[in-house]
Amino acid sequence: MAEFKLRLRRYDPESGEPPYWDKHTVELDPHRSVLDGILEAKDSQDGTIGIRCSCRQGICGSCGVRINGKPGLACNTHLDEALARGDGQEIVVEPMGNMPVIKDLIVDMDAVHWRKIQSVTPWLLPREPVPEREYLVAREAMVDVTQSMACIQCGACVSDCLAMEVDPLFTGPAALAKAYRFVGDPRDSEHYERLRYVAEDPHGMYTCTHCFKCVDACPKDVNPMGQIMRLRRIAGTDFEIEDRNNGFRHEHAFVKNIHRNGLLHEADLLPDSYGGKFDPRALPELLSSIPIVIKGVLRGKITPTKALLHPHKASKDVRAIFERIEGEPARYELNLYVTGTDDPPLQGAGDADSGAATEGAKR
């Protein structure tokens, strides 16, 4: 048994009072969970502490909170681990971010998280005619979506999403991971429609700013950002959906740019991202960036020769790599969540998932 100091953020919007910090000391085994600590304080010291929980074993996803700055499940975070994460003195527990507080540590998941989940049609739209018995699919075809299926809807990723912080309408990591769950499912019949929806939405998948926050936040290793990148890959390459947000054009302009130059040639990237220098869409963007370009030229950042000539060409072997790989009929994608690691990592590589070596997931 050891003593743990909990500092809880308390807030009751209905009271009209501002939020405040509340301290409790509990005595528990260090391997007990932060949730156990909070419930202990609630039982023995203050019954009005608001916390949501049910399964108490990391399954239901009810107990999402922020513990010493990091979002996660209160029930699968050990007290000693939580302590080590902070200043070593106390365990600070706050409600999740990006969602309004209902009371204390309980946030309004309906207003944000569930609405976004609903927006992606989170159920299977099967092909007609529906088979009379089981719908048989190859095992390999389903392996790829298991990662997105591991989601328990706890909202930890939503809590920390940096794009949502500036654009509350952004569909967000959990809902987009859910969208992939069906786009990657061979039984679903509406892949194109689903992709078009998240691509065309000005607050859809192209608003993800690639910040990795959701990757670190998720207690179930769902890697929502990775699922978003897959959505983009399939929308952009397999379905060639030219969205109005420039997502498709930006990706293709970038890849073409490197294919041609080996290194990024920025002067071309901006206009190409908007459809090329002579595309009507490029004009307003180029005009709006003119003051910056002029300043850049004056300060020696953008040299006119650099902007007009190509100072660098991709070497032959770089071109050969592009042509070899882009020429394949199917992409070769390795998902470490599925395959695990066969070699123990030598240097700071990521978590090795359990499981022996299997072959890479080929699409």
Added chain:
Amino acid sequence: MKVAYWPGCVSRGFTPELHGAMAAVAPLLDIELIELDRGACCGAGVIAEHNQELADTLNARTFALAQQTDGELMMNICSTCQGAQSECQERLDANAEYREHVNATLAGGGLRYEKGVVNKNFLWVLVEEIGLEQLRSLVKRPLANLRVGPFYGCYIVRPASRVGIDHEHPRDKYLGQVIEALGGTVIDYAGSHKCCGFPIITMNKTASLMQAGRHIGDAIDADADCLVTPCPLCHLNLDLQQPLAAGVVGRELGLPVLHLPQLVGLALGLTPKQLGMGRHIVKPRAVIDWSQSVVAGAAA
């Protein structure tokens, strides 16, 4: 020490002052740079988004080029390169069969990647290879009274396990440690580990600029004299786009943003001019005035 040096694209394109500053600072730190001038773009996450194998192969090629040199390790000066390359390396090092598959493609160019390249951003090299004590001893002009906000961005601190953050390597605190070692004051503000917004500048411009604008505003509110970043792409959104970001957040900004080698160079006695600080969009006037007054003070 000798390092296989990967400058990346942006440090030679839109932010040439970064590459220049690194070249000026390296000899002062006793770093010999063997430039990997045949390397291709790391893909900045965009090539991986398009085709993972393509990004993995291009970066395996750069790693292979680094392994051909006699550098002790590979060093980059761009967080985005660090993050994108670490992601590819994670896959390459995890699976022998996949590595062989990629190596078969590289064989066309006479190259081969052996598992386990050590690739460190200049920030990590400063703390882990050179060491804060050594750095402190090299300081000629301590950054006394300079209030510096660290801006890490995303790629160099997340995902924590991939970029090797643990108790022994608190890499998410290194910028602060370096600022302190150089004699400066570290500013604590909300945006230090958030996203600059650059990846979505062409897709959701308002959200992108709002990110940059808010972080700069938060740092100004915390009385920062400048920001320092290990990422040239963050620099683009924070400096080049700062006038537009100011418009989006509806307040005056005007906070200088320094590249990491520039900050180190100032403390090691180089002049703002030698460090290309005249090339920034937001004139680093506060920093330049400061450095000149400190030089004048030291001479007196």
